[in-house]
Every structure is written in structure tokens, then in C-alpha cells.
Amino acid sequence: MAPLPYGRPTRSTYAVTALADLTAAATAALQAHFLTLVPHTATIVDRLAAYHQLPDTTDPLVLPASATVPVLPPATAPAAPAQPASARAGLTVPANIPRGTQVSVGYTIPPEQVMPKNWVGIFVPNAAVNSGSLHWQYTPDASGTVGLPNSEGLGTGRYQLWLLANDGYTPLAGPYDLTIA
Structure with missing residues (x-):
């Protein structure tokens, strides 16, 4: 140096x-x-x-x-990428709504699961999905918001919402809790 x-x-x-x-x-x-x-x-x-x-x-x-x-x-092989959240069906449900108000929910369905007769229903808590819904509405698009007709008449209490496939009882998402106060 x-x-x-x-x-x-x-x-x-x-x-x-x-x-x-x-x-x-x-x-x-x-x-x-x-x-x-x-x-x-x-x-x-x-x-x-x-x-x-x-x-x-x-x-x-x-x-x-x-x-x-x-x-x-x-080097190891890279892990498979996580499935994006948009690849799963889901509902956006208000936690509480006042009695006498129509229940309105947002929904998202992956493109491969979109059917014109997919639907969202309100059910008694912990009841079997195929036991029948109290109120329901079709969700024909990949995403949107629907109001459930006649849901204003529901009494106070707890309910569950399910997103179901093609006029049947195959769950796409759910259950989601809802309280009417």
C-alpha cells in the first residue's frame, strides 16, 4: 500500500x-x-x-x-402465491340495523362462480341452509348491492345471511351474523 x-x-x-x-x-x-x-x-x-x-x-x-x-x-422453489381475496365469494353485511329497515348487503362473486340465480338469504341462526330462508334476493352479477324485499318486517334479534349458488343450497359464502335492534 x-x-x-x-x-x-x-x-x-x-x-x-x-x-x-x-x-x-x-x-x-x-x-x-x-x-x-x-x-x-x-x-x-x-x-x-x-x-x-x-x-x-x-x-x-x-x-x-x-x-x-x-x-x-x-435455493428453494418459491411458494405458490396466495389466492387474492377477490377470488372468494363474500358478503358485506352491516353488524346491526334498526328494526323496520330493509336489509341491504353487498356481495362479491368470483367470475367463474357467477350465475344468474345465485342468491343471498336471511336465515334463523344456526339453522340448516336448506331449511328455507326468511327473505332472499338474487345476486346475478360478479358484485353489487341488493336489498332483501320485505325484510323490514323482521323482528328484533339475531339472524344469519348466506350467499348461495344457482337457485340451490350450495354455500358460496357464509354464515354472516346480523342483528336487528
């Missing part, structure tokens, strides 16, 4: 030189190992080298004897 122009090298000079050597080694390792994996690695490496004012080198990676290189575990 060449001495600084104003005197002999100091301990910090050696540390800076060692850091520069380590940075150059890391840059070369990145370039050697990731160039085929990341299309823009060469650009990133060039920018890092320019920023740290490292010399342009095409020499193979040579590490100082004191350097250690961590060994990365083998």
Missing part, C-alpha cells in the same frame, strides 16, 4: 484499504454469481463500483486469506 502524501499510513488507512478490498471482492462475487440470474446485475455492479470508486477489473475473484465467504443455502 502506498503511503499517504502527507505522512505514513495510519491504522484507519489500513482499515479503509481493507474495506475497499472487501468491497471489490464482494462486487466481483456478485458479478460472478448473479450475472446470469439477474438481468441488470452488470449495471448495478458498474454503478456500485463507480460509487465506491473501485478500479475496473476483469480479474477472477481473489480473496485475501483472512476473508470468509458465507455459503448460502440452496
Whole structure:
């Protein structure tokens, strides 16, 4: 190492030189190992080298004897992406509504499950879905809001709503709790 122009090298000079050597080694390792994996690695490496004012080198990676290189575990296949929330049917139900008010609910149905006779129904809590609804309305589109006809006459208490498929009793979503106060 060449001495600084104003005197002999100091301990910090050696540390800076060692850091520069380590940075150059890391840059070369990145370039050697990731160039085929990341299309823009060469650009990133060039920018890092320019920023740290490292010399342009095409020499193979040579590490100082004191350097250690961590060994990365083998790559694993990426996990399957989580299914987006929009891929599931669902209802938007008010938690409480005043007695005498029509029950209005929002709904969302994935495109592959949209049928003209999908429907939402109000049921007695914990009753079997095929026991019959108290009030119902078709939900023919992928999403929207429906008011359940004659639901203004429901008494105070707890109810459950279900989103059901194609004029049948196959659940798409539910149960959702509703309280009429």
C-alpha cells in the first residue's frame, strides 16, 4: 500500500484499504454469481463500483486469506402465491340495523362462480341452509348491492345471511351474523 502524501499510513488507512478490498471482492462475487440470474446485475455492479470508486477489473475473484465467504443455502422453489381475496365469494353485511329497515348487503362473486340465480338469504341462526330462508334476493352479477324485499318486517334479534349458488343450497359464502335492534 502506498503511503499517504502527507505522512505514513495510519491504522484507519489500513482499515479503509481493507474495506475497499472487501468491497471489490464482494462486487466481483456478485458479478460472478448473479450475472446470469439477474438481468441488470452488470449495471448495478458498474454503478456500485463507480460509487465506491473501485478500479475496473476483469480479474477472477481473489480473496485475501483472512476473508470468509458465507455459503448460502440452496435455493428453494418459491411458494405458490396466495389466492387474492377477490377470488372468494363474500358478503358485506352491516353488524346491526334498526328494526323496520330493509336489509341491504353487498356481495362479491368470483367470475367463474357467477350465475344468474345465485342468491343471498336471511336465515334463523344456526339453522340448516336448506331449511328455507326468511327473505332472499338474487345476486346475478360478479358484485353489487341488493336489498332483501320485505325484510323490514323482521323482528328484533339475531339472524344469519348466506350467499348461495344457482337457485340451490350450495354455500358460496357464509354464515354472516346480523342483528336487528
